[in-house]
Amino acid sequence: MNYGVIMMMDRSCPGTVEPILEILDGKWTLLLLFELFNGTRRFGELRRKLQPISPKTLTDRLRLLEEKGIVTRTIYPGVPLHVEYELTESGQGLQPIFAAMWTWTQEYGSYLRKEPNEMGQETEKLV
Template sequence: MIDRSCPGAIEPILEILDGKWTLLLLLELFDGTKRFGELRRKLHPISPKTLTDRLRLLEDKGIVTRTLYPGVPLHVEYELTERGQRLQPIFAAMWAWVQENGVCPGKEAENISPEEAGSL
């Protein structure tokens, strides 16, 4: 389980998972390769600055790769590395916890009024 003799050892992962958008961003990437604009839309209203900041950090930590495709218009794809894929169990554990203890916002959204629904 958890090795209590080396408490500082979780720090590398704290650096990776830290930041307002990081977990949501990683969730998107678990779903597969994504382009910059696509991530921006799915994580709306994230700012482009914050998105690049996060992606650069994850790149530095070896969690994602950035691939530029020249051509018109150019585009860029972000993809999880092997190392990044291995983060999935952490999310699965979070997910399991939420199932048992949290609430899924979607469930309550089922009975929103038509007017509210229209504005989405």
């Protein structure tokens, strides 16, 4: 049973990591970040890609990410005006986390199940 890394982080960790879950939280955040990992995006683009997200939810999310310093918002006046959203350095720095999630899914994703006992895994024991 090797808890190496976590042992190092010990108790200070939950508190340390919580702010990040505030960032990743929310129904659409994940898709939104993936969209932005692939480059600068305009409001309308995001709205189309994340269909059927509501414009309110999209602005809520973007404002939160902006507040946390994850994205920048650049306004281009002119007709019609447009606005571009782009990841900051710390926003791009989120990638290793997603990479780790991806690795986990590769390794253990097949263990996932929705129906209890679907794959004959035992998670309940009577001793």
